[in-house]
Amino acid sequence: MTIILALDTSSDACSVALLRDGARSSLCVDAPREHTQRLLPMVDEILSTNNLKLHDLDAIAYGRGPGSFTGLRICLGVVQGLAYAADLPVIAVSTLQAMVLGARRELDLNAQKDVVVAMDARMSEVYWGHYTGIGAQAVVDERVSSPMDLAQYMNDLASRDDVVVVGPGWHYSDLNEFNVSAAFQGVMPKAQDVLSLAESSWLAGEYTTAEKSQPTYLRDSVAWQKRKRIRQS
Amino acid sequence: MRVLGLETSCDETGVALYDSEAGLLAHRLYSQVELHAEYGGVVPELASRDHVRKTLPLINELLAETGFSKQDIDAVAYTAGPGLAGALMVGSCIGRALAYGWGVPAIGVHHMEGHLLAPMLEDEPPEYPFVALLVSGGHTQLVQVEAIGEYILLGESLDDAAGEAFDKVAKMLDLDYPGGPRVAALAEQGDKERFTFPRPMVDRPGLDFSFSGLKTYTLNTVAKHALEDGLPDDQTCADIACAFQEAVVDTLVIKCRRAIEQTGFKTLVIAGGVSANTRLRERLEEALAKKGAKVFYARHEFCTDNGAMIAFAGCQRLVAGQEEALGIKVRPRWPLDTLEPLV
Numbered sequence A: 001m002t003i004i005l006a007l008d009t010s011s012d013a014c015s016v017a018l019l020r021d022g023a024r025s026s027l028c029v030d031a032p033r034e035h036t037q038r039l040l041p042m043v044d045e046i047l048s049t050n051n052l053k054l055h056d057l058d059a060i061a062y063g064r065g066p067g068s069f070t071g072l073r074i075c076l077g078v079v080q081g082l083a084y085a086a087d088l089p090v091i092a093v094s095t096l097q098a099m100v101l102g103a104r105r106e107l108d109l110n111a112q113k114d115v116v117v118a119m120d121a122r123m124s125e126v127y128w129g130h131y132t133g134i135g136a137q138a139v140v141d142e143r144v145s146s147p148m149d150l151a152q153y154m155n156d157l158a159s160r161d162d163v164v165v166v167g168p169g170w171h172y173s174d175l176n177e178f179n180v181s182a183a184f185q186g187v188m189p190k191a192q193d194v195l196s197l198a199e200s201s202w203l204a205g206e207y208t209t210a211e212k213s214q215p216t217y218l219r220d221s222v223a224w225q226k227r228k229r230i231r232q233s
Numbered sequence B: 001m002r003v004l005g006l007e008t009s010c011d012e013t014g015v016a017l018y019d020s021e022a023g024l025l026a027h028r029l030y031s032q033v034e035l036h037a038e039y040g041g042v043v044p045e046l047a048s049r050d051h052v053r054k055t056l057p058l059i060n061e062l063l064a065e066t067g068f069s070k071q072d073i074d075a076v077a078y079t080a081g082p083g084l085a086g087a088l089m090v091g092s093c094i095g096r097a098l099a100y101g102w103g104v105p106a107i108g109v110h111h112m113e114g115h116l117l118a119p120m121l122e123d124e125p126p127e128y129p130f131v132a133l134l135v136s137g138g139h140t141q142l143v144q145v146e147a148i149g150e151y152i153l154l155g156e157s158l159d160d161a162a163g164e165a166f167d168k169v170a171k172m173l174d175l176d177y178p179g180g181p182r183v184a185a186l187a188e189q190g191d192k193e194r195f196t197f198p199r200p201m202v203d204r205p206g207l208d209f210s211f212s213g214l215k216t217y218t219l220n221t222v223a224k225h226a227l228e229d230g231l232p233d234d235q236t237c238a239d240i241a242c243a244f245q246e247a248v249v250d251t252l253v254i255k256c257r258r259a260i261e262q263t264g265f266k267t268l269v270i271a272g273g274v275s276a277n278t279r280l281r282e283r284l285e286e287a288l289a290k291k292g293a294k295v296f297y298a299r300h301e302f303c304t305d306n307g308a309m310i311a312f313a314g315c316q317r318l319v320a321g322q323e324e325a326l327g328i329k330v331r332p333r334w335p336l337d338t339l340e341p342l343v
């Protein structure tokens, strides 16, 4: 039977989840700016409560993004270290896709309906994607755009009634017409949903090495800020 | 004890394997200079992204070169600060998780303690106590060193660091980033007699530095001699580089001499990127010989950022029994004189 550990720190939440012989457990805390402090102790906790050692795992999964750049790297850094140390395969999971599973799990959505999920990308932009079905198949490529472009996409859809919208990205005023409730905006990427998607990837043979694992930033060119010297630190 | 060292505090990814008995086994460095060159300085987000790509492949190279396997590593040391927060996080997360995965101790190393101890990697290491001049891109400090972790700050720059001043003057002279070594090379062609630049704060007591006035003076001299394209002729550029370097070196020499007189120590250690400067080394050796004091520095590649100094510094603390908890602490700002002694 398969044993997979999943980690995610792409948002303010810090979460880990474990699949063991079909049984699942998970830990999640809301801990903005504390991810580095919290993540490894949580990994240790979930492994030890399950009487497992790192070497007992078959694979490690991580929320590969999009999300906070720093958060993505904290998660991946820890995953790279763990997977490299124990020679484990690594499974990358889309955080947007994980949010769709989370929404279905937490909000009791009609499974017939598609989900358009949006995350705040700062700088007046959103990361978003459109997914269909229980397994959250992507209908379009995930992307980063202005809220206006997302509104345009929604208005161009043939039947908007068959689509549910979730995620914190919907707070922008350009998206007010969609009336997204606080509960629906509150959906976050969580390790337990990363884990569910990782299970399918694992069965499909979709995994890679620690060295090859990277975050998916989606935003690759902005007016990069130059360093300000940290003096007399 | 065989320690894997990781350095990712700024724009170099460094890894090394140091053995408490056998010494330095191997080290690897990947410099991001080309990545940042077009921006004329380090872009933190790009630096962090590159560390995530390079760290594990470099460890693979290190193991392949030494013939050791993962199981042969007894502890992991990583730079925990000071430096760029996002860049530090990469090495710290990877390093701490590796140690957890291998079931070995980990230690977060102070980057400047790494620089300060780098000369200990040489065949003739300095002995305690000594005065250390830390001169790098972000620091210019004089430190009284009694032992590892026992640091008393004697003086520091009130504005720009010496390396930063070198880099800014390089920009004024249209030299590529990072400019320090290029200014030094250009200064070789210069005429020392042509210009005399001010030596900031040397007539004041104390051991603090200031380089921003010198920077402005240099800028004004460049402007005064500029031709149509905004730059002086080649010889004048060289003469300016030379006058600037002489002024920086002179200032550093005067303060180091003062620190040696004040402490009565016979040993000066220079560390950090600017300690690679040949003129600085010569002038210090000459000046301190007169005081019966000796100058120690690391080989060129260990003056700037590298993994070897982190593996070494970490090893000293690990051997003394120090280690890090599972929660990863990254400290972008971390005063050197708050470090703990070994025992």
Ligand SMILES: Nc1ncnc2c1ncn2[C@@H]1O[C@H](COP(=O)(O)OP(=O)(O)OP(=O)(O)O)[C@@H](O)[C@H]1O
Residues within 6 Å of the ligand: B010, B082, B083, B111, B115, B135, B136, B137, B138, B139, B162, B163, B164, B166, B167, B178, B179, B180, B181, B184, B272, B273, B274, B275, B276, B277, B278, B303, B304, B305
């Ligand atoms: N030969 C040289 N002469 C003068 N300056 C030099 C020379 N070689 C390197 N430098 C300067 O050293 C600095 C880089 O050193 P180092 O890598 O130690 O600094 P840093 O890591 O950026 O800063 P810090 O260590 O303070 O965080 C740069 O400012 C560079 O211009």
Ligand SMILES: [Mg+2]
Residues within 6 Å of the ligand: B111, B115, B136, B137, B272, B273, B304, B305
């Ligand atoms: Mg440095």
